[in-house]
Amino acid sequence: MERISDVHIKEIRNFLLRSLRDVGKLRSAVAKHFSWKPLPAPRGGNVYAIDGSRMMKRLSGAIIYAVSASAIGERLYYWNDIGMVFPYKNVEERVRIHMDILEKRMGAMMLELGADLVLMDGTISSAIITPPTYASSTTRELYNRHGKQLLEAALEFLDFLDEQWVEWREELEKTGVLNGFSLPSRGWNGEEIFSMLMKRGARSIRESFWWVNDKEDLIVLFEYLEYLHALDRLLGGRIAAVAKTFYKSDVVKTVLEREKEKLKGAPMIVDTPVVASLSDESGYLEFRYLEKPKEAFPKLVVDLMHHGKLQSLKEILIMKDGKILGARIRPAYVRFAERGLIYLLEVPERQDFEGTLANILSVAEDEYVIPLEYAHHSVVIKKQEFDAYVSAVLSALVGEDERFLSFLRYGREPLE
Incomplete structure (x- = not known):
């Protein structure tokens, strides 16, 4: 240049x-x-902050990536996973969803473990009102083909996630760290999710093989359901979101x-x-998001809500004729210190706004919220460390079986 x-x-x-x-x-x-x-006077509480990170590397036959989420408050918690996927569909967005799932699960579990307030980095409104386009289109196509069978499979999959949730939370509380098995839709220990559901008696999968020719698309759908399940759990508690970058x-x-x-x-x-x-002073300005029709939720998701699933998500959504108009969120622009930066704060309407802001101020210092800053620094995946980790993992695998090499070469090797 x-x-x-x-x-x-x-x-x-x-x-x-x-x-x-x-x-x-x-x-x-x-x-x-x-x-x-x-600003109101600070009010103390058990406040936790959540942040996540991701990194990916494109290999010759697959994509390897790492995702991580951390929670910082009275204790420090981590959830880490390394995954490998074929470049099938929308890989970068799916890796992002995997990270988002860990963040939202971590936030919801902190609430279940006693947090008075959980702070999320970014916005919660975008997570609620803008479903991933690729997931929505895949869901609609599959539901048009499989109808009731897919609905029953989705209900059984969400039941499976509820059961798995208890195990995750207990392990997180005991050890403070979770590694691996964070995305059941991709299977575990070489076993596909369909086999896992069969073993636990899922009639929708066991009694008919309607799903066999759509396995990859169904995995994408199940990933989306995992995201909605985690978001729904998070929305059931006392939360707020602070965004640094927004337009x-x-x-x-x-x-x-x-x-x-x-x-x-x-x-x-x-x-x-x-x-x-x-004003140059610290303070805040409340406003309302303008309602405008957005893409409709897939009918499968709406039907799941009618069957008693995803109720916290349903309650916070503003919908008309199946289309999302917005979310019951109170936004405000906030400056924590004189002449400081402006941040976007989002609080669910059902919560006391000033009380929530007072809790946040108890952990704010100068221009920002200290736990969110610590969560960011604790979770970031550095490229150099990720590359070294990937190299070590791949070397070990190729040492076991040289046939793996055709999947694991790195196209930029000659340039580096």
Whole structure:
């Protein structure tokens, strides 16, 4: 890349100057409709923070990856797994889902083990209202083909997850660390999930072989159900989410709608710089997400809710005619310290917002929330360490059987 020139700096300066003028046009209108409030007094509690990490490496015949989640509060907990998948469908998104599953399970288990509040990194609204597109389309295709048989299999799979949950939680409480077997949909110890379900008497799998030709797609579906199961468990407790990076414009859009005549032709920009201009003090600004129709949940998921599953998820969703409009979440922009950064805080509507914020402030220091910072640093998977670990694992496997080598070569070897 060529060195930075004055032309580049000039273009960026012009962009920023235009943006400052835009903020000036919107600031007074935002101040008219929204208020910047002082932070409540901190209130202590048993607060846990959750974060996750992932890393992957593409090999010649498969993809190897690592996922990890940590919980930090009065104790430190870890859940780690190494997986290998064929590049079948949407691998990067599926690895991300695996990490999300561990994060949400960890958060839910902290609540069951006595946490007063669990803090998640990022947003919870996006997890609720934006199902992965690949999982939704796969689910619809399978449900159109298999109908009642798939519904029964999904119900039995969720029952299996409930039973497995108890074992995971007990082991986590006892040792503080879980390794492996974190994604039953992919099987365990060389045994497929279908065989595992058969052994526990799942009639939907045992009595008919309707699933044989769709095994890979069913595994993708079961992964999605694991994600929904973990999310549902998490939503059943007292939680909040703090996002560092976000691009919301709900405040600006609300003001432009209410002041459409006065602000005709005003620009659409993200909320953060406008909100930050209201005050340099610590504090918060509550607002509402604008409702707009999003992709409908797959009918299978809706039918599972009608059968008594995923009830916490059902209660927090705002739906109309099968389409997701939003979630019962109270968002706010928060600044923890004078002249500090603006963060996005999300709290479920059923919770006391100020009480939740007061709990968070008891573990906040300067500009950020200390447990979330510690959770991030404790869980991050460093590329150098991951590469060394993968090399050691692959060397051991190839040492056992050289035939494995055709799957395990690394295409960038000549460049490194």
